[in-house]
Amino acid sequence: MKNILVIGSTGQIGSELTMKLRANYNASSVVAGYIKGAEPTGRLAESGPHEEVDITNAQQIAAVVDKYKIDTIYNLAALLSAVAERKPQLAWHIGIDGLLNVLEIAREKHCAVFTPSSIGSFGPNAPKDGTPQDTIQQPKTIYGVTKVTGELLSNYYFERFGVDTRSVRFPGLISYVTPPGGGTTDYAVDIYYYAVRGEKFKCPIAPGTFMDMMYMPDALRAAIEIMEADPEKLHHRNSFNIAAMSFDPEIIYQSIKQVIPDFEMEYEIDPLRQAIAESWPNSLDDTCARMEWGWEHRYDLQVMTADMIDKLRRKFATNQQA
Numbered sequence: 269m270k271n272i273l274v275i276g277s278t279g280q281i282g283s284e285l286t287m288k289l290r291a292n293y294n295a296s297s298v299v300a301g302y303i304k305g306a307e308p309t310g311r312l313a314e315s316g317p318h319e320e321v322d323i324t325n326a327q328q329i330a331a332v333v334d335k336y337k338i339d340t341i342y343n344l345a346a347l348l349s350a351v352a353e354r355k356p357q358l359a360w361h362i363g364i365d366g367l368l369n370v371l372e373i374a375r376e377k378h379c380a381v382f383t384p385s386s387i388g389s390f391g392p393n394a395p396k397d398g399t400p401q402d403t404i405q406q407p408k409t410i411y412g413v414t415k416v417t418g419e420l421l422s423n424y425y426f427e428r429f430g431v432d433t434r435s436v437r438f439p440g441l442i443s444y445v446t447p448p449g450g451g452t453t454d455y456a457v458d459i460y461y462y463a464v465r466g467e468k469f470k471c472p473i474a475p476g477t478f479m480d481m482m483y484m485p486d487a488l489r490a491a492i493e494i495m496e497a498d499p500e501k502l503h504h505r506n507s508f509n510i511a512a513m514s515f516d517p518e519i520i521y522q523s524i525k526q527v528i529p530d531f532e533m534e535y536e537i538d539p540l541r542q543a544i545a546e547s548w549p550n551s552l553d554d555t556c557a558r559m560e561w562g563w564e565h566r567y568d569l570q571v572m573t574a575d576m577i578d579k580l581r582r583k584f585a586t587n588q589q590a
Contacts, residue, residue, distance in 0.1 A: 271337050275301040275321050275329070275370070276344035278308050280446045281384070281438075281487070285342060288488045290316050299336050301329075323366030330373050340495065343370045343383040348451040349411040350541055356410040363414035364421070371425045371433070380432035382495055383422055385507035387439050387480050388452075389415035392547045399549040401509050401556040408547050422506040434494050435507035439480035439552065441487050442572065444579040452544045456481055456520055460573075463524045463531045464580040471517045472538035478550035482512040483567040483575070490563060497561035504556055512565035513572075514551040523573045 272289055276282040277300035289298045300308050301321030308318050319332045323345040332338065345362050346352075352359035367383060374381045390399055391406040405416045415437075422433035440453025444460070455473050462469035490510050515523075521533045557563035567575075 270297060270339050272298045272340045272342065273301055273321065273329075273332060273336065273338045274298065274342045274344065275323050276346070277318070278302050278306045278312065279344055280348070280443070280451075281441065281484075281491075282342075282344040283308075283312060283446050284443065284484055285344070285488050285491055286312060287315065288492065289342075292492060297336075299332060299338070301332065323362060323369060326369040326373065329369055330377070333373055333377050333379065338377070338379055340380045341370055341374060341382070342491070343367060343381060346384075346414070347411070348454075349386075349388055349409060349544055350452055350538075352411040352414070353409060353540060353544070359410045359414055364417050367418050367421060371421065371431060374431045374433075375425060375429045380434070380495065381422065381425075382491060383418055383433070383435050383506075384491070385415045385419050385435050385437040386411070387437055387548050387552060388412040388544070389419060389437060389507070390549050394549060396550045398551055398553045399509070400553050401504060409544055411544075412547075419506045426505055432499065434497075434502070434505050436490050436494055436510045436557070437507045437552070438487060438490075439482045439511060441482055441484055442576065443484035444576050444583060445484070452541045452548070453479055453481060455517065455541075456515075459517075459520060459524065459533070460576045460580055463528050464577060464584060466530075468532040468534065469521075470536040471521075471533055472536060472541050473517050473545055474535065474537050474542055475518045476516050477542070477545050478514050478516045479545060479548055480511055480514050480550075480552050481569075482510070482565065483572040486512055486565045486567050489566075490557075493563065494557075494561060501560050503560055508557040508560070508563070509552040509554040510557050510563055510565075511552040511554040512567060513569050515569055520569065520573075523569050524577070527573060527577050 300318035
């Protein structure tokens with residue numbers, strides 16, 4: 269990768285991935301693409317170039333690709349799962365119509381493309397535990413439907429036109445940098461914020477509901493490493509299972525109480541998020557990613573919990589001093 273465009277650079281993943289890419293490569297060669305009303309601020313704006321890039325505007329994307337001689341596009345534009353269920357037409361327009369814009373521009377201008385998929389691409393008919401790389405994918409949510417469609421469309425552009433498309437299926441992502449934004453797994457981010465603030469947490473997901481999760485530093489590495497992988501070794505492309513940890517609300521609650529003994533949690537189930545969670549796998553089998561491009565996670569629940577609480581305490585202390 270030499271010249272990189274991140275579409276959705278101010279979102280949950282994009283805000284951190286853009287900075288990670290700028291740290292790994294030449295900062296001036298990583299363009300932060302944003303939509304009007306979500307302009308980059310602070311270090312994201314100051315550390316490198318940024319341009320308005322609406323994924324539904326093909327001409328706008330093409331102009332930025334030409335201007336910066338882009339050879340790699342990270343397409344992170346999407347609605348999160350619970351939000352998508354409330355706005356299914358918009359979820360399709362961004363997730364699929366937008367992806368088609370990116371793939372066509374990549375075909376014409378010879379760009380590689382990363383478009384993340386999700387554990388939401390599986391449905392209730394897939395094996396729940398150790399969900400295989402290749403298995404039935406019949407999701408019951410528009411979020412999942414767009415992810416499966418995106419995987420198929422990306423594979424088509426690779427096989428039909430030779431576009432270098434690659435992807436991973438992200439689990440729930442946990443980060444201290446960007447606040448939650450409407451995902452089913454976001455309870456596992458919210459819970460740390462409440463714990464550090466000394467507030468009781470009302471969990472929207474029922475006990476016993478297991479989902480795959482990953483700490484953001486591992487997710488960022490995965491997004492970069494898959495694009496750097498030797499293409500000759502990739503039997504799969506769109507999309508690889510990646511995994512790190514699987515837990516239910518009680519397990520993460522107990523991990524936090526080991527650090528903050530007075531922390532309290534009760535349950536207030538959100539029927540929409542609970543239904544989505546129950547349709548997703550409990551855990552993924554990521555053997556193919558480990559074999560084909562050397563994927564390996566570094567954070568387990570205990571290490572993540574200690575780091576999340578430490579980082580959030582520092583973040584809140586800094587905000588109070590400002």
